[in-house]
Amino acid sequence: MSKEIVEAVQTLEKEKGISSERLMRALEDALLSAYKKTPGAAKYARVDMDRRTADFRVFELILPPELEEQLVKEAIESEQTIDPETGEMREPEEPEIDLEKLAEYEDQITSRDVTPTDFGRIAAQTAKQVILQRIREAERDMMFEEYRDRVGEMITGIIQQSDSRYTLVQLRERVEALLPKSEQVDSERYDHGARVKAVITEVSSSTKGPSIIVSRRSPELIRKLSSSRSRRSRTGWSRSSTSPASPATGRRSRSCPTLTEWIRSVHA
Numbered sequence: 001m002s003k004e005i006v007e008a009v010q011t012l013e014k015e016k017g018i019s020s021e022r023l024m025r026a027l028e029d030a031l032l033s034a035y036k037k038t039p040g041a042a043k044y045a046r047v048d049m050d051r052r053t054a055d056f057r058v059f060e061l062i063l064p065p066e067l068e069e070q071l072v073k074e075a076i077e078s079e080q081t082i083d084p085e086t087g088e089m090r091e092p093e094e095p096e097i098d099l100e101k102l103a104e105y106e107d108q109i110t111s112r113d114v115t116p117t118d119f120g121r122i123a124a125q126t127a128k129q130v131i132l133q134r135i136r137e138a139e140r141d142m143m144f145e146e147y148r149d150r151v152g153e154m155i156t157g158i159i160q161q162s163d164s165r166y167t168l169v170q171l172r173e174r175v176e177a178l179l180p181k182s183e184q185v186d187s188e189r190y191d192h193g194a195r196v197k198a199v200i201t202e203v204s205s206s207t208k209g210p211s212i213i214v215s216r217r218s219p220e221l222i223r224k225l226s227s228s229r230s231r232r233s234r235t236g237w238s239r240s241s242t243s244p245a246s247p248a249t250g251r252r253s254r255s256c257p258t259l260t261e262w263i264r265s266v267h268a
Contacts, residue, residue, distance in 0.1 A: 005054035008131050016138040023134055024049055030130045031056060032099075034122050042114055046099055056123065059111040067108055071097045143175055144210040147203045154224040155214065156197050162190045169196060169214060176212070183215035199224065 005027070012018045028047045035041055035058050042060035049056040063071070075095035083090045102109060157169035157177060167179040167190045179190070179198060190196065198214035199221040205211070215221060 002054040005127050005131075006052075008127075009054070012131065012134065012138070016135060016142075018134055018138050020051070023131070024051055024054075026134060027054075027127055027130050028056070030126045031058075031123055034126045035116070035119070038116055038119070038122075044097065044102065045114065046102075046111075056115075057113055058115040058119070060114045061102060062110045062112070063102075063105075064108055067105055068097075071101060071105075074101075139174075140205075140207075140209040144203070144205045147175075147200070147210050147212055151200050151203055152220050153200050154197060154221060155200060156195060157214075159190050159192055159194045159196055161192060169198065171212070175210070177214045178212065179214050179216065183213070183217050185216050188216070197221070197225070 009020050009023050012023060013020045028049050031049070032045060032047045035045060035047065042058075044061035044063060045058055046061060047056055047058050072095055075097050079095055080089050082088070155171055155177075157171045160168040160170050160176065162168070165181055167184065169177045169179050171177055177198070177200070179196075183198075183201070184190070196216070198216050199218045200212060201215045201218055201220075202213040203210055
């Protein structure tokens with residue numbers, strides 16, 4: 001299992017840009033959490049993982065009584081919250097002393113190896129979960145970095161679904177954007193599987209990946225569509241900025257469609 005972890009860590013660092021040290025620390029934290037759930041777990045403990053082999057050991061931390069009393073008191077003060085109903089300060093039921101805080105008193109703390117003999121299966125499951133989680137986080141970060149500077153850019157996507165609030169547009173595999181009702185053209189239909197052009201108006205980070213908002217009403221879309229059509233004017237009808245309404249009918253000529261018609265014509 002250790003060899004598999006090392007290979008996975010090396011692959012993630014090479015292909016996803018995840019720091020191996022960051023990943024090893026995450027594995028140590030996860031293994032410590034898993035250990036604390038085992039029967040008879042030590043009150044204070046740490047997990048050390050060999051960076052080269054991924055072998056790990058669990059150590060119980062033995063604090064002098066006076067030091068433990070001091071650190072627990074500090075933890076209680078830092079973890080106090082205000083009761084929303086009474087407005088009184090509420091102390092944590094089980095205050096936890098941070099490992100980084102314990103490290104400051106390393107010279108006063110003794111330790112002993114308490115690695116469970118049957119911890120291997122739990123460790124393997126925990127390592128797998130951590131690695132998968134870090135892969136998802138890395139992919140979300142890369143997606144956000146890819147789109148964060150693309151506000152104002154025109155994109156083409158495929159409509160996935162629509163409801164009364166928004167339309168979901170797939171930009172590429174595993175990347176979707178929201179087309180809110182307020183950014184839709186009233187007379188347009190957004191059918192599943194149809195292609196649609198829109199402008200990115202907002203990109204923000206979220207726990208599920210980048211949150212991308214697009215618009216079909218943005219003036220920026222009109223400008224970009226105008227530029228696009230100007231480049232293709234030799235092969236199709238062109239939009240004339242001076243085409244007046246017909247005196248007889250009061251309607252615009254074909255060379256100057258209404259805004260809705262114009263947007264609809266490049267819906268796909």
